[in-house]
Amino acid sequence: MSDKYYITTPIYYPSGTWHLGTCYTTVICDALARFKRLEGKDVFYLTGTDEHGQKIEKKAQEAGISPKQFVDKQVDGLIKVWDMLNISYDKFIRTTDDYHEQAVQKIFRRLYDQGDIYKGYYEGWYCTSCESFFTDTQLVDGKCPDCGREVNRTKEESYFFRLSKYQDRLIQLIEENEEFLQPKSRRNEMLNNFLKKGLEDIAVSRTSFTWGVPVDFDPKHVVYVWIDALTNYITALGYGSDDTTLFDRYWPADLHLMGKEIVRFHSIIWPAMLMALDIPLPKQVYGHGWLLLGGDKMSKSKGNVIGPMELVERYGVDAVRYFLLREVPFGSDGSYTNRSLLTRINVDLANDLGNLVSRSVAMVLKYFDGVVPSVDKVEDIDNDLISIANDMFATVKDYMDKLDAPSALVEIWKLVQRANKYIDETMPWTLAKEGDTSRLATVMYNLIESIRMVAVLLRAYMVETPDKIFDSIGVPEQLRGFDSMTFGTMPAGYSVVKCPPLFPRIDIDKDLMEIEG
Numbered sequence: 001m002s003d004k005y006y007i008t009t010p011i012y013y014p015s016g017t018w019h020l021g022t023c024y025t026t027v028i029c030d031a032l033a034r035f036k037r038l039e040g041k042d043v044f045y046l047t048g049t050d051e052h053g054q055k056i057e058k059k060a061q062e063a064g065i066s067p068k069q070f071v072d073k074q075v076d077g078l079i080k081v082w083d084m085l086n087i088s089y090d091k092f093i094r095t096t097d098d099y100h101e102q103a104v105q106k107i108f109r110r111l112y113d114q115g116d117i118y119k120g121y122y123e124g125w126y127c128t129s130c131e132s133f134f135t136d137t138q139l140v141d142g143k144c145p146d147c148g149r150e151v152n153r154t155k156e157e158s159y160f161f162r163l164s165k166y167q168d169r170l171i172q173l174i175e176e177n178e179e180f181l182q183p184k185s186r187r188n189e190m191l192n193n194f195l196k197k198g199l200e201d202i203a204v205s206r207t208s209f210t211w212g213v214p215v216d217f218d219p220k221h222v223v224y225v226w227i228d229a230l231t232n233y234i235t236a237l238g239y240g241s242d243d244t245t246l247f248d249r250y251w252p253a254d255l256h257l258m259g260k261e262i263v264r265f266h267s268i269i270w271p272a273m274l275m276a277l278d279i280p281l282p283k284q285v286y287g288h289g290w291l292l293l294g295g296d297k298m299s300k301s302k303g304n305v306i307g308p309m310e311l312v313e314r315y316g317v318d319a320v321r322y323f324l325l326r327e328v329p330f331g332s333d334g335s336y337t338n339r340s341l342l343t344r345i346n347v348d349l350a351n352d353l354g355n356l357v358s359r360s361v362a363m364v365l366k367y368f369d370g371v372v373p374s375v376d377k378v379e380d381i382d383n384d385l386i387s388i389a390n391d392m393f394a395t396v397k398d399y400m401d402k403l404d405a406p407s408a409l410v411e412i413w414k415l416v417q418r419a420n421k422y423i424d425e426t427m428p429w430t431l432a433k434e435g436d437t438s439r440l441a442t443v444m445y446n447l448i449e450s451i452r453m454v455a456v457l458l459r460a461y462m463v464e465t466p467d468k469i470f471d472s473i474g475v476p477e478q479l480r481g482f483d484s485m486t487f488g489t490m491p492a493g494y495s496v497v498k499c500p501p502l503f504p505r506i507d508i509d510k511d512l513m514e515i516e517g
């Protein structure tokens, strides 16, 4: 099995407000990247920005500044959001980076030289918001079939990519290799709605505006923004430059993760381009669902957004990350409401996790002067807790291999909840009163060890809480890794210290009044 893992988010249009929906793909990729790193893999996590095209040119005009000034400002804003969410990307690519533009030109020329790109005339419809071309029959009620907005009639000289030539190979790829495109619903959609209806060659250059990568052998054309954007996954690794070390190491991508609305580009156009370039295909393209607000996709251009910054400032980075990873069943849509966020924080984080840690630490402080005691008197009831703890890693890993972070978190919470129940069942305060120190020691050890194992796994999903827990229960560096996921690995004798509440309980109605007015 290969020990490298190359994972990508789409590159973001720096065209409007950064909102919680924007953060969805990135936070999931981040959890996957962290998980794989903890498994010992050599991870390369790529994200970035998709800065060319008519939409950006228009926005810059409206703002009265140059497109480059516009995107620079927007990208600064995005990087601040990623920093605040502690996104552990290894590279941030901008499609305005010189090396990328040069590689795009080389790729375009090569495809032209070998006959995969040819010159023609495009006449049809263009949705500027989606940066997509459509034929008459593809429109829905005369509007963009993807976003429902107005489309413009376009007629211009254009270069075309021979997409039709790859139709049979694409059908074969998607039908025969189940892993390539997931989930299954997306596979059916691509096969039935696009591939089997017949692929037409696509326009891959524009002449009606200039904000793009110029076609070097015909500079009144700029490369179509999706062709420019998709290549980022290989140009970021040095493809088309003098140094291809990263490309040689990490390509093919293990996972391209994205929202379902752009699966068509990633599972049809992108593999066809790679086939034309004779480059191996990514191992998996996965189209996740949307974060909805008020029943609609949270979206920059619709303006129905919730800002991540305010939420992180108010509730902390881990609460927001946890919500994004836990709330939306993977592959489906899920809704954001302020109440659902606050309820998750109170129930899962403050009550379940926070209370478990604070109660357990308080008892070790009270009954054993803060030193974790060793197991002394074992009872049957311990076995249930221990077996949940011991089985947890394999199950969580299994879910993460299927990209299913919500189910992985549910699995971790089974131990959190079992440990809370264990406190109620063993009643340490009664053991203390009765002077059964041997049994009390065992119960305390089992609780602290369960908490440690939970915190080790949480390192993939949260960025502050695991260390707070480790510091509170005295876990040394070498017992914070995935190689320590067997119950009993931590020896007794470490000291615990009081931990400030991990997630302070929220007065939901009061907070809702403050947030919503």
Ligand code: ME8
Residues within 6 Å of the ligand: 009, 010, 011, 012, 013, 014, 020, 021, 022, 024, 025, 050, 229, 230, 231, 257, 258, 259, 260, 261, 262, 289, 290, 291, 292, 297, 298, 299
């Ligand atoms: O599509 N819920 O960029 P983008 C879940 N530049 N995910 C959401 C979301 C929501 N409400 N809103 C946005 C582009 N996203 C192109 C990609 S890649 C070669 C070019 C996700 O800024 C969206 O599904 O519109 C996508 O995965 C990502 O944010 C970037 O979207």
